[in-house]
Structures are given as C-alpha cells and as structure tokens.
Amino acid sequence: MTRASRKATIYDIARLSGASASTVSAALGESWRERRISEATVETIRSIAAAQGYSANMQARGLRKARSGLVGMVIPLHDNRFFASMSQSFEAFARERGLVPVIASSMREPQEERRIVETLITYAVDYMFIAGATDPDAVSAMCNAANLRHVFVDLPGRGAPSVVSDNYKGAADLTRRLLSDRPITGAACRDRIYFIGGDPADYASARRIEAFRDALTEAGSPPGPGQVIACGYAPRSAMREIAALCNRLGGLPAGVLVNSLTAFEGVLGHLSSLPLDDLRGSVIGCYDYDPFAAYLQFPVHMVRQDAHGLIREAYRIIDQNVTDPVLRMVEPEQIAPRTFYDRAFSDQG
Amino acid sequence: MTRASRKATIYDIARLSGASASTVSAALGESWRERRISEATVETIRSIAAAQGYSANMQARGLRKARSGLVGMVIPLHDNRFFASMSQSFEAFARERGLVPVIASSMREPQEERRIVETLITYAVDYMFIAGATDPDAVSAMCNAANLRHVFVDLPGRGAPSVVSDNYKGAADLTRRLLSDRPITGAACRDRIYFIGGDPADYASARRIEAFRDALTEAGSPPGPGQVIACGYAPRSAMREIAALCNRLGGLPAGVLVNSLTAFEGVLGHLSSLPLDDLRGSVIGCYDYDPFAAYLQFPVHMVRQDAHGLIREAYRIIDQNVTDPVLRMVEPEQIAPRTFYDRAFSDQG
DNA sequence: ACAGATTGCACAATCGATGCAGCATTGAGG
DNA sequence: CCTCAATGCTGCATCGATTGTGCAATCTGT
Numbered sequence: 001m002t003r004a005s006r007k008a009t010i011y012d013i014a015r016l017s018g019a020s021a022s023t024v025s026a027a028l029g030e031s032w033r034e035r036r037i038s039e040a041t042v043e044t045i046r047s048i049a050a051a052q053g054y055s056a057n058m059q060a061r062g063l064r065k066a067r068s069g070l071v072g073m074v075i076p077l078h079d080n081r082f083f084a085s086m087s088q089s090f091e092a093f094a095r096e097r098g099l100v101p102v103i104a105s106s107m108r109e110p111q112e113e114r115r116i117v118e119t120l121i122t123y124a125v126d127y128m129f130i131a132g133a134t135d136p137d138a139v140s141a142m143c144n145a146a147n148l149r150h151v152f153v154d155l156p157g158r159g160a161p162s163v164v165s166d167n168y169k170g171a172a173d174l175t176r177r178l179l180s181d182r183p184i185t186g187a188a189c190r191d192r193i194y195f196i197g198g199d200p201a202d203y204a205s206a207r208r209i210e211a212f213r214d215a216l217t218e219a220g221s222p223p224g225p226g227q228v229i230a231c232g233y234a235p236r237s238a239m240r241e242i243a244a245l246c247n248r249l250g251g252l253p254a255g256v257l258v259n260s261l262t263a264f265e266g267v268l269g270h271l272s273s274l275p276l277d278d279l280r281g282s283v284i285g286c287y288d289y290d291p292f293a294a295y296l297q298f299p300v301h302m303v304r305q306d307a308h309g310l311i312r313e314a315y316r317i318i319d320q321n322v323t324d325p326v327l328r329m330v331e332p333e334q335i336a337p338r339t340f341y342d343r344a345f346s347d348q349g
Numbered sequence: 350m351t352r353a354s355r356k357a358t359i360y361d362i363a364r365l366s367g368a369s370a371s372t373v374s375a376a377l378g379e380s381w382r383e384r385r386i387s388e389a390t391v392e393t394i395r396s397i398a399a400a401q402g403y404s405a406n407m408q409a410r411g412l413r414k415a416r417s418g419l420v421g422m423v424i425p426l427h428d429n430r431f432f433a434s435m436s437q438s439f440e441a442f443a444r445e446r447g448l449v450p451v452i453a454s455s456m457r458e459p460q461e462e463r464r465i466v467e468t469l470i471t472y473a474v475d476y477m478f479i480a481g482a483t484d485p486d487a488v489s490a491m492c493n494a495a496n497l498r499h500v501f502v503d504l505p506g507r508g509a510p511s512v513v514s515d516n517y518k519g520a521a522d523l524t525r526r527l528l529s530d531r532p533i534t535g536a537a538c539r540d541r542i543y544f545i546g547g548d549p550a551d552y553a554s555a556r557r558i559e560a561f562r563d564a565l566t567e568a569g570s571p572p573g574p575g576q577v578i579a580c581g582y583a584p585r586s587a588m589r590e591i592a593a594l595c596n597r598l599g600g601l602p603a604g605v606l607v608n609s610l611t612a613f614e615g616v617l618g619h620l621s622s623l624p625l626d627d628l629r630g631s632v633i634g635c636y637d638y639d640p641f642a643a644y645l646q647f648p649v650h651m652v653r654q655d656a657h658g659l660i661r662e663a664y665r666i667i668d669q670n671v672t673d674p675v676l677r678m679v680e681p682e683q684i685a686p687r688t689f690y691d692r693a694f695s696d697q698g
Numbered sequence: 699a700c701a702g703a704t705t706g707c708a709c710a711a712t713c714g715a716t717g718c719a720g721c722a723t724t725g726a727g728g
Numbered sequence: 729c730c731t732c733a734a735t736g737c738t739g740c741a742t743c744g745a746t747t748g749t750g751c752a753a754t755c756t757g758t
Contacts, residue, residue: 058471059411060714063743078436087427122407292641369708409744412713
C-alpha cells in the first residue's frame with residue numbers, strides 16, 4: 001500500500017495506469033475480451049492492481065449487479081453435531097460455486113428465524129437454505145416477496161423445494177434391528193421395545209414414530225399405549241421417563257429406541273446407575289450418531305444422518321433451477337455397534 | 350407487495366408518500382430528529398414503508414457508509430465441539446451488537462485462511478476474529494492493509510490483540526489431578542504419567558506440554574524421554590502410540606493425559622480392547638470435553654475450554670478499541686469424572 | 699410591519715463497480 | 729480519395745442509501 005488508510009479502487013488503478021475506470025473494471029474481470037481491451041493493457045492494469053493490493057468492493061459490485069455472491073443458511077444451532085456437519089458441507093459447496101456462506105442460528109425460535117431471514121434478504125443473498133424451519137410458510141412468504149430462491153432442509157415447507165432425511169426408513173430399519181437383536185425373556189411387557197424422546201409435533205419425530213409403530217405392527221406386535229414416550233429433547237426429562245418406565249416394568253425393557261442424542265444423554269444418566277449386567281438384557285438404539293457413544297459400557301445401534309447428502313441435494317435443486325415444492329429424500333446410515341473405528345480411521349488416519 | 354418482482358426502495362416510498370428520498374431515508378433511520386423531520390411525516394413514511402414491506406438494501410447503505418454491519422470469523426472447522434461453541438457465542442454477541450456474523454472455516458490450511466480473510470475484506474466486514482490462525486502474521490498484514498480491526502482467538506498473533514485459553518494452567522491442573530489420583534504400584538516406569546497427542550509446533554499443544562513437564566518436575570519426577578508423545582491429532586496414530594507404549598511398559602501406565610478429543614478417540618480404541626480391570630490401574634485425563642466421554646467404562650478427567658469466555662473477551666477488546674497486540678487469557682474448566690449431569694441438566698432441563 | 703430565527707423539507711453529490719453507447723484511429727477495398 | 733469496418737478505448741448513467749447544503753415558509757420579538 002502506497003497510500004496509508006483507504007483501500008485502492010478502480011479509480012486509483014485507472015489513474016495509475018492511465019486507463020479509464022471502465023477499462024480497469026473490464027480488465028480485472030472476465031469481460032475484457034468481449035469489450036475488446038488489448039491483452040497488453042490488461043496485463044498492465046492487472047500488474048498495477050496486484051501491486052496496489054487491489055480487491056473489488058463487493059458492496060459496490062453487488063449494488064450494481066443486483067447479486068451479492070452470498071448464500072445464506074439458517075440452522076437451529078451451531079453447537080450440534082448434525083447441524084455442524086451441515087454447516088461444513090454447506091460451506092464446501094458454496095466455495096465450489098464461488099459463493100460466500102452466511103450461516104445463522106435461529107435457536108428454534110420462529111421469531112428469530114424470521115428476523116434472520118429478513119436480515120439475509122437485506123444483504124441480498126443469492127439463495128437461502130433453511131434447516132429445521134420452525135415456520136416454513138412465513139419464510140417462504142418473505143422469500144417470495146423478495147424474489148429469493150430458497151430450499152428447506154431436514155424439515156419440509158410447502159412453499160419451496162425441500163430435502164429431508166428419510167426419517168421413516170431410518171427409524172423403521174433401526175426398529176427392525178432392535179427387534180431382531182433383543183433378548184427374549186418371556187415376560188410379555190418386558191419384551192417390548194420403547195420409543196423415548198422427541199416431540200411428535202416436530203416433523204422428523206412424527207415420521208420416526210410412525211415408522212416405529214409400523215415396524216412393530218409388521219413384526220406382529222403392534223405398539224401398546226405408553227410404548228411411545230415423546231418427552232421432548234431435554235436430557236433431564238428423558239432420564240425421568242426412562243427411570244419411571246423401568247420402575248413400572250420392574251426392570252429395563254428388552255429394547256429402547258432413543259430419539260436424539262440429547263435424550264440419549266438423559267437415558268444414559270439412568271442406565272449408568274444400573275449394574276452392567278442389567279444392561280445385557282436390553283438392546284439400545286439411538287437415532288443420531290456420536291463417536292463416543294459407540295464406546296459405552298454396552299453396544300448402541302446408531303443412525304447417522306447424511307448431512308452432506310442433504311446439503312448436496314439442496315444445492316442440486318438450486319443448480320437445476322427447481323422452484324416447485326418438491327420433496328427429496330436422503331437416506332440415513334445405520335451404524336452397527338462398535339464399528340466406529342473401522343470408518344473413522346480410514347478417513348482421518 | 351403491490352409490485353410483483355422487485356423489492357421496494359426509498360424512491361418507491363418517496364413517490365408513494367410524496368416526500369423526497371432523503372426525507373424517507375431520515376425518517377426510516379435514526380437521524381430524523383436532527384434533520385428536523387416532523388413526527389407526522391415520520392409516521393406517514395413509516396406506515397407506508399411497513400405496508401410495502403420495505404427493508405433497506407445493505408449493499409447500498411454499506412457502500413455509502415463504508416461499513417457493512419458484518420463481522421467475520423475464521424475457524425478451523427465447524428464440525429468440532431469447541432469451535433461450534435465458539436460459533437454459537439460469536440453469533441450471540443454479534444446479534445447483541447446488531448451485527449451479522451459471517452463464519453468461514455479454513456480447514457487449518459494457511460492458503461485457505463488467507464483466501465477467506467481476503468474475501469471477508471472485500472465484503473467490508475467491520476471487524477474480524479481469527480480462531481486457530483495458521484499464519485497470524487499474514488492475516489494481520491492483510492487486515493492492516495485494509496485498515497480492518499481484528500482479534501486472534503485461541504492462537505495468538507503478534508500483529509493484533511489475542512485472546513487465548515490458559516493452556517498452561519489447564520494442563521498443569523489436569524496433570525496435578527492425574528498425579529494425585531494415580532494408583533501407585535511400585536513399578537517405577539509404570540508409575541509415570543504419559544502425554545499423548547497434539548503437535549508441539551502448535552501453540553496450544555506447546556503450552557500444554559510445557560505445563561505437563563513443569564507439573565511433573567514440581568512433583569519431584571521430571572519427565573523422562575518418551576514421556577511426551579506428541580503424535581498429532583489423528584485417532585489412528587494415537588491408537589498406534591498408546592498400543593506401542595503399553596507394549597513397551599508391559600501394561601498401561603499409571604496415567605495418561607490425552608491432548609484433544611480426536612486423539613482420545615484413538616486411545617479409546619485401544620483401551621476398549623483391554624479387560625476392564627486393567628483400566629482400574631490407570632487414571633485417564635483428556636484436554637477437551639465431550640459429554641459422552643463422561644460415560645465410558647472408566648472415569649475420565651476432562652478439561653472444558655471456555656469458548657464463550659474467549660469470544661466474550663474478544664468482543665470486549667473490540668468494544669474497548671484495543672489495537673495493541675495484548676494477550677488475554679481465559680481459564681478453562683476442570684471437569685471431574687462423571688459430573689456431567691449435574692451441570693448439563695440444570696441448563697437444559 | 700420587518701429583521702432574524704426556526705421549522706421542515708428538497709436537491710444533488712457521493713460511495714465503487716458495471717455496462718451501454720459512443721468516438722477516435724487505423725487499415726482495407728473500390 | 730473516400731467509404732466502411734474493425735480495433736481499442738472513454739464517458740456517462742446507474743444501482744440504493746446517506747449527507748451536506750440550501751431555501752421557502754412560518755414564527756418571534758420589537
């Protein structure tokens with residue numbers, strides 16, 4: 001920098017190179033051929049620009065071109081394995097396309113969600129992804145008013161394309177695994193498998209509960225009352241419910257399908273207070289994945305959602321210019337107990 | 350929206366209200382009092398703007414005011430508990446200040462890091478935070494050229510203020526705990542505590558290793574050769590090293606301090622292959638925290654870094670207008686084995 | 699009733715990059 | 729020698745919001 005305080009602009013480069021600002025703009029961009037700027041001029045301008053440490057002002061460019069080069073994503077929270085993976089993929093795909101990702105978390109508050117969408121619109125993001133939307137219709141309304149293409153992820157909306165995890169298949173497969181792995185004691189009520197955690201008003205949980213019921217019915221033992229305990233995501237309430245259940249049954253049931261890692265933390269809080277032998281009479285499954293959960297005192301069947309695949313599909317929808325409210329499914333992956341190291345080490349090793 | 354495709358601008362509002370664009374701008378902003386716009390006019394303009402769903406174009410505003418309202422942060426990766434917590438806090442503090450956070454991950458690549466900083470500069474972010482910088486000097490050079498205030502987090506730089514975790518204290522305390530908790534067998538070499546994982550070229554690891562050595566020395570048993578095994582962060586190499594160590598010693602050492610969760614995954618891979626009783630002769634510590642790691646087959650002493658505190662300090666530096674390369678420390682928290690539920694549940698529950 | 703102050707607003711320049719519409723200059727062709 | 733086309737560039741308006749300046753109209757005091 002020769003001049004102390006401000007960043008160089010095309011006018012500075014124009015003055016230094018003796019060319020006009022429009023020539024500089026063309027020379028530094030892609031359009032210099034079609035605007036018949038000679039190669040020599042382009043070289044000169046580029047070297048001067050490089051020497052001055054010039055870089056374009058995206059606000060000015062965005063204002064003029066009515067595109068910002070930004071792509072927005074709303075997620076419920078950063079501090080969560082699943083959504084953090086989404087962020088990582090979201091960013092990677094954005095970069096592939098030369099876009100800059102802006103990720104904001106809504107804390108699952110509809111009001112916050114709307115505020116964020118509004119903000120991203122004022123920054124003129126070129127596209128927007130909304131993961132785990134709490135009020136998809138409101139979001140679509142705002143985006144449509146701003147003429148902004150958007151895709152829902154993980155939780156579908158009616159006003160735009162959506163990509164969701166195949167919660168039904170994931171939960172059905174997991175249930176079937178638990179059913180076939182469960183130890184049979186003969187005591188009827190203890191031979192059942194219980195579903196714990198999640199909110200039935202939540203789209204993903206509803207699909208999973210539906211799959212759980214169907215899989216049990218298909219196996220010849222339709223779920224009885226109280227076999228689905230959708231007590232929310234908080235560890236504490238999951239711990240309370242599993243304790244109450246064990247108390248009611250006089251011991252652990254043959255199997256437990258825990259819906260979410262946070263609920264699993266609560267279940268774990270109770271299980272870890274039991275003698276290890278008690279656990280051998282039960283099979284545990286968890287919808288969602290954590291590498292450390294694979295090393296507990298007992299085997300845990302887990303489901304890993306394909307965050308990368310979800311985001312890949314979402315970008316594909318943008319690339320293909322789809323705007324109808326289609327619904328695309330991405331399959332989650334079943335993780336057998338204790339197989340973590342086979343996979344993880346081959347990636348990171 | 351009365352008009353189909355484009356967003357309303359102040360000129361639209363001006364036309365509809367019969368006022369001039371500058372009056373509209375003032376009325377919608379903070380400056381209408383000092384520009385002596387009557388309250389009645391302000392009301393009229395605001396209601397028309399609301400009816401039109403007007404919201405400002407930040408690119409235009411940013412261009413004019415030379416501020417974007419964006420605040421950037423570079424992190425190594427999203428998909429990591431520590432950095433995800435930082436993102437969460439970063440965003441919360443940004444919102445408090447009416448700023449929009451832009452978080453990008455460098456994958457620990459110096460080149461990528463520079464590219465990101467450059468990009469954030471072209472978007473005219475008002476401030477920038479760089480966590481886990483790989484090339485702090487280059488970053489400072491770029492930011493200074495663009496006249497951009499920035500703060501280093503977790504890994505210090507020489508060209509700007511830095512906020513780092515007190516790695517020395519965290520590791521020293523953890524080492525002391527392991528020392529006092531370790532079972533004494535009498536077999537000299539097996540009574541030692543080993544440090545596994547991390548990269549000594551990395552600032553944080555170097556501080557921790559230094560603390561580990563000092564704490565051992567202070568306890569009267571200075572570390573021998575091979576007692577610090579800084580084999581990187583990959584699970585696989587940590588697994589290999591712990592296996593080799595056990596082989597060399599003829600069993601587990603009295604204690605292991607594992608430097609990072611990823612290395613811990615590897616150590617776990619080996620430990621889980623041993624009979625549970627072997628583990629009772631050893632005390633395990635891990636620098637970094639995971640709630641599930643608190644429920645393994647054996648107790649684990651963990652250190653939780655204060656991501657929220659780091660970010661709070663970083664913002665404080667910005668607020669206080671500090672630009673000298675000061676170094677501020679934030680203390681990490683020691684987590685005793687199996688105490689997770691006492692804490693977590695009171696937050697979420 | 700008239701100078702001077704105050705109120706309430708409009709005009710125009712500006713931020714930096716872009717792109718359309720020209721405008722000299724050179725060379726070729728008749 | 730003159731026309732026409734190609735070449736290589738410049739000038740100017742524009743994107744939407746902000747801000748310094750200016751200027752009527754009304755009000756205040758005497």
